Every structure is written in structure tokens, then in C-alpha cells.
Amino acid sequence: xxxxxIYHTHLLLKQKKISSVELTKLALQNIAxxxxxSFITTTEHLALKQALKADHSFAKNETCSFLQGIPYSLKDxxxxxxxxxxxxxxxxxNYIPSYQxxxxxxLEHAQGVLLGKVGCDEFGMGSTNENTPFGTVTNPxxxxxxxxxxxxxSAASVAEGSAFFSIGTDTGGSIRLPANxxxxxxxxxxxxxxxxxxxxxxxxxxxxxSPIAKSTLDLACIFQELSRYDHKDSSMVPLPAANIVEPxxxxxxxxxxxxxxxVDESFINACEPDVQKVLHQAIAEFSKQGCDIKKINLPHLKxxxxxxxxxxxxxxxxxxxxxxxxxxxxxxxxxxxxxLEETYQVSRALSLGDEVKKRILLGTFALSSGYADExxxxxxxxxxxxxxxxxxxxxxxxxxxxxxxxxxxxxxSQGNNEPVDAIKMYMNDLYTIPVNLAGLPSLAxxxxxxxxxxxxxxxxxxxxxxxxxxxxxxxxxxLAQK
Amino acid sequence: xxxxxxxxxxxKHIAQLARIKVDDAEISNLTTYMEKVLSYxxxxxxxxxxxxxxxxxxxxxxxxxxxxxxQQDFNTHPDIIHASLSAxxxxxxxxxxxxxxxxxxxxxxxx
Numbered sequence: 001x002x003x004x005x006i007y008h009t010h011l012l013l014k015q016k017k018i019s020s021v022e023l024t025k026l027a028l029q030n031i032a033x034x035x036x037x038s039f040i041t042t043t044e045h046l047a048l049k050q051a052l053k054a055d056h057s058f059a060k061n062e063t064c065s066f067l068q069g070i071p072y073s074l075k076d077x078x079x080x081x082x083x084x085x086x087x088x089x090x091x092x093x094n095y096i097p098s099y100q101x102x103x104x105x106x107l108e109h110a111q112g113v114l115l116g117k118v119g120c121d122e123f124g125m126g127s128t129n130e131n132t133p134f135g136t137v138t139n140p141x142x143x144x145x146x147x148x149x150x151x152x153x154s155a156a157s158v159a160e161g162s163a164f165f166s167i168g169t170d171t172g173g174s175i176r177l178p179a180n181x182x183x184x185x186x187x188x189x190x191x192x193x194x195x196x197x198x199x200x201x202x203x204x205x206x207x208x209x210s211p212i213a214k215s216t217l218d219l220a221c222i223f224q225e226l227s228r229y230d231h232k233d234s235s236m237v238p239l240p241a242a243n244i245v246e247p248x249x250x251x252x253x254x255x256x257x258x259x260x261x262x263v264d265e266s267f268i269n270a271c272e273p274d275v276q277k278v279l280h281q282a283i284a285e286f287s288k289q290g291c292d293i294k295k296i297n298l299p300h301l302k303x304x305x306x307x308x309x310x311x312x313x314x315x316x317x318x319x320x321x322x323x324x325x326x327x328x329x330x331x332x333x334x335x336x337x338x339x340l341e342e343t344y345q346v347s348r349a350l351s352l353g354d355e356v357k358k359r360i361l362l363g364t365f366a367l368s369s370g371y372a373d374e375x376x377x378x379x380x381x382x383x384x385x386x387x388x389x390x391x392x393x394x395x396x397x398x399x400x401x402x403x404x405x406x407x408x409x410x411x412x413s414q415g416n417n418e419p420v421d422a423i424k425m426y427m428n429d430l431y432t433i434p435v436n437l438a439g440l441p442s443l444a445x446x447x448x449x450x451x452x453x454x455x456x457x458x459x460x461x462x463x464x465x466x467x468x469x470x471x472x473x474x475x476x477x478x479l480a481q482k
Numbered sequence: 483x484x485x486x487x488x489x490x491x492x493x494k495h496i497a498q499l500a501r502i503k504v505d506d507a508e509i510s511n512l513t514t515y516m517e518k519v520l521s522y523x524x525x526x527x528x529x530x531x532x533x534x535x536x537x538x539x540x541x542x543x544x545x546x547x548x549x550x551x552x553q554q555d556f557n558t559h560p561d562i563i564h565a566s567l568s569a570x571x572x573x574x575x576x577x578x579x580x581x582x583x584x585x586x587x588x589x590x591x592x593x
Binding site: 360382383 | 499503522526531534535540544589
């Protein structure tokens with residue numbers, strides 16, 4: 001039986017009908033022949049070593065997780081001991097971490113097979129995977145289109161058939177957007193459900209490690225391993241790890257009956273006609289399966305982009321202050337930087353990309369003396385109003401249906417050096433950002449196609465810390481489509 | 483939110499705070515960017531937040547609730563020494579190091 005999802009492949013591995021080494025060799029061959037530029041660093045020797053170890057465990061009938069023996073990739077924002085970690089930036093071009101981050105450690109402990117580190121927008125800043133010296137990541141489904149960002153490499157490595165799953169990050173939509181553009185499932189968990197220890201920080205109150213895969217059951221297999229409490233991340237909440245795979249396997253699509261799904265029509269109406277059509281079809285499908293569709297109003301979400309680009313950039317300006325050329329990373333040549341002050345200034349000028357510099361400057365301004373109250377604190381207050389909008393909506397509904405993006409996958413830039421309209425670009429994230437501001441979980445579900453033939457879909461936003469319920473709803477919807 | 487005068491002088495000041503050297507070629511682009519984005523941010527000026535406290539983290543209240551509920555203090559742990567990185571492991575990524583120390587450019591000007 002040919003399969004390419006985690007759960008069913010796990011069954012075949014357990015039954016010894018296939019081996020992890022076979023799967024890994026196929027994956028490595030696929031990486032070598034793909035043209036999407038997904039990978040920054042491939043870890044062939046490690047992958048084969050881990051595959052062999054997983055096969056030995058299976059031979060002894062020892063299974064430690066659903067991920068055992070399954071090839072995967074990691075966004076290059078995750079610290080991996082002794083494996084280059086670049087954050088998609090010249091600032092960390094040759095940085096080899098001395099320690100293991102928690103996400104990497106959990107996947108190693110689960111006996112997954114690490115194929116390598118995949119590309120992303122620099123430090124997670126971008127929604128196109130073009131903001132990086134490692135080159136644009138293209139959409140495996142149609143090469144003149146983008147994979148999306150910032151977890152473009154994660155999405156492309158799965159959609160091209162190399163990795164069974166990838167772990168990206170989502171600060172303002174960075175897993176949900178590429179999932180949407182590449183026809184995959186992406187989960188942005190509740191803030192605080194997955195450890196951020198060893199995840200290179202962009203916006204600390206917004207960042208969350210986020211799996212991307214080919215089915216909701218696969219996301220469940222991954223989330224079950226990653227949602228383990230880690231005392232090294234003091235922003236984690238001490239909830240028990242999700243125990244979601246078995247309940248999901250037993251689930252029927254009738255789970256959808258009676259679930260209250262909120263829709264803010266203004267979001268749908270602002271999307272491109274092709275996308276609108278698909279969204280209406282999806283809502284009709286939920287209704288057909290017995291969901292109760294309720295109108296909701298989220299009036300402050302129109303301020304999300306403004307709030308996000310003040311809060312995230314402020315947090316980023318602090319988080320990226322460490323890239324100063326002193327302890328690690330790029331340092332400017334002494335003949336370009338004569339003293340310590342120059343070392344900081346020139347090292348950062350030469351190694352940080354344009355978009356990163358812009359965001360650092362914006363954030364530095366928002367936090368600066370005389371402006372912090374007007375900008376940063378004001379944005380934080382409007383953030384509370386956005387959080388209140390969601391709390392109010394969740395008094396009437398169980399889940400919220402929303403577009404991921406007003407458009408389908410974007411075309412690659414023509415490279416003609418025309419100035420990009422920053423606000424227009426930032427508005428790509430209008431529907432994904434509010435979820436991060438509130439710390440809620442959200443599941444990007446692929447559904448339908450647009451006229452170019454590219455996939456599209458929607459997201460379902462869940463209640464805080466009820467990631468398991470969200471995954472179950474997503475699975476029930478997926479079952480109903482089969 | 484008052485209308486900010488976004489000019490090259492302001493951008494140079496912010497770049498100095500952020501310790502990023504910007505050359506003349508970049509200054510113009512950065513000023514245009516800041517002007518455009520900060521002008522968009524004026525949208526927030528019209529939002530009434532008189533009785534609203536700032537929201538800084540999605541878990542700022544939840545952790546207190548969980549601690550009360552679980553009656554455990556999750557923000558402290560026993561004072562036990564665990565293995566940590568050696569000086570060698572830490573220093574190996576330094577652009578310049580000597581005798582186990584980070585080597586940097588001059589801090590104090592020579593007289």
C-alpha cells in the first residue's frame with residue numbers, strides 16, 4: 001500500500017513492510033532532484049543514522065512514538081546541536097549551536113529522522129520566503145509561484161514529497177499562509193503549548209512552533225510529541241501533553257453536528273472572487289455536516305496589522321539586539337570597524353537583510369523615549385480590544401471560520417527592483433495576525449482550488465488551550481470530504 | 483497620536499539607537515518606509531482605549547490561574563546544579579577569541 005502520510009506509514013513501519021532507511025533514501029533522492037530551493041542544510045549522514053536506529057527499534061518491537069522512523073525537516077529558526085542554524089540570515093551564516101533546542105530534542109527523542117534545515121524569510125520576517133540570502137523558495141505545485149512565508153521551506157519540503165512533515169513557526173501567519181499556498185494542513189497551537197526554548201526569537205509574545213503536514217491525523221501525531229511541558233520556557237503553560245491520536249482515529253464526521261461556527265462576513269467579502277467562492281463552498285459544507293453557522297462581529301480586527309507591526313517589531317528590535325558580532329555570528333572585518341561601536345554598527349549593517357533592518361528600526365522607534373506610550377503601549381491596549389473581540393465571540397460560538405489570506409499564492413517578484421508597497425505586503429497577514437495577538441490556536445485547512453489551479457483553503461480558530469478540540473473538528477471535516 | 487515629522491534626521495537617530503550603520507543610499511528608502519508605515523499607524527489614534535489596560539502576553543493571567551488551580555509554583559524550581567555548557571563550547575562560535583575569552587575591538591580610546 002503506497003502511502004505518504006505519517007499515521008499510515010507508521011503502521012507499515014511497525015509491521016516491517018517498509019523500513020525507515022528506505023523512506024529516508026527516497027526522501028534524500030527527492031531533495032537532490034527538487035528545484036524548489038527548500039533546504040539550506042541537508043543532514044544526509046545523520047538522517048541515515050537515525051533511520052537505522054529507528055529500524056533497529058522496530059525490529060525489537062519497540063515503538064516510542066508515531067514519528068519513529070519518519071523523515072522530517074526543521075525550519076532554520078530551530079537550534080540544532082552541531083548542525084548549522086542560520087535563521088535564514090547572513091548574521092548566522094556559519095553558526096553551529098553548542099546546545100539542542102527543545103523542539104529538536106523532542107523530535108530526536110521521538111526517533112524522527114531529520115533530513116535537514118529548511119529555508120525561511122530571515123528571522124521569520126516575511127510572508128513570501130523571498131527575504132533571505134539563501135534564495136526564494138518556490139511553490140512545488142507551480143514554479144512561478146511562491147511557497148509563501150516565512151515557513152516557505154517547511155511547506156515546500158513537504159509539498160514536494162521530501163519530508164513527511166516539517167516544523168515551522170507562526171508569529172503572524174507564517175505556517176498557515178504557506179500551508180494555504182501549498183495545499184497542506186498547518187497548525188498554529190495556542191501560545192504556551194509548545195516550548196520556545198531553542199527557537200530563535202522574533203516576537204516573543206507571538207511566536208509559536210507550528211507543524212505542517214498532509215493531514216489532521218499527522219498534525220495530531222506531531223502535536224502529541226511537541227506539547228510537552230518544558231520548565232526551560234517560562235511562557236509555557238503546564239498543561240498535560242495532548243493525547244489526541246487515538247481519539248482522532250475513533251472520530252466520525254458526525255462530530256461536526258451541533259458545533260457552533262462563527263463567521264464574520266466582512267472578512268469573506270474582502271477576499272478575491274476565486275477565494276470567496278471557495279470560502280462560501282466550505283461554509284456550506286460545514287452547514288451540510290450539521291454545524292450551526294452563526295454571524296459574529298470582530299470589529300477591532302481591522303486594526304490588527306497596525307497593532308502587530310508595532311508590537312512584533314518592538315519585540316524583534318529587542319530580540320535581534322544580540323546579533324552584534326561579538327559572541328557569535330557575523331563580525332565586520334577590523335579594517336571596516338575601528339572600535340567596538342563601529343563593530344556593532346557595521347556588523348549589523350552588513351549582515352542583516354533590508355526587511356529585517358526596517359522592522360528593527362520601526363520597533364526601535366516604537367519603544368524610544370517620547371514615543372513608547374503613543375506607539376507601543378497604545379498598540380498593546382488595542383491588542384486587548386482584539387482579545388476581547390474573540391472572548392466575546394466565543395461566548396456565542398465554539399470555533400471561528402476565517403480566510404487565511406485574501407488572495408491565493410503570490411507570483412514570484414519580477415526582480416525589477418520596483419519599490420514594494422510595505423503596507424500592501426503586510427496586509428497579506430490581515431487574517432492570520434489576530435490569532436497570534438490573542439494567543440489562540442488556529443488550523444489551516446486546504447480546500448478547493450482557484451482558477452490558476454493552485455490550492456486555497458481557510459482557517460478554523462479555536463479557543464485558548466483547546467487545541468485538541470480544534471484538531472478533532474478539523475479531522476471531522478477532513479473525514480466528511482472523503 | 484500626534485503627527486510625527488519623519489525625516490532623515492529622525493531615521494539617523496533611530497538607526498544610531500539600533501546600532502545599525504545606514505549609508506546615504508539607504509537613508510532615503512528607509513525614510514520613505516518609516517513615513518508610510520507610521521502614517522498608517524495613525525489608524526490607532528481613533529481607537530478609544532481610555533479604560534483599557536495594555537495586553538502584553540497571552541499567558542500573563544493564565545499562569546497565575548494554573549498555579550492556583552494546580553497549587554504548584556511553576557516559576558521556580560529546586561536549586562540543584564545541572565550540567566551546563568563548558569567555556570570551550572560557548573566560545574567556539576566567537577568570531578575572535580583568545581585564551582578562552584571573547585576578543586573585541588578597542589573600547590577605550592588610546593591617549
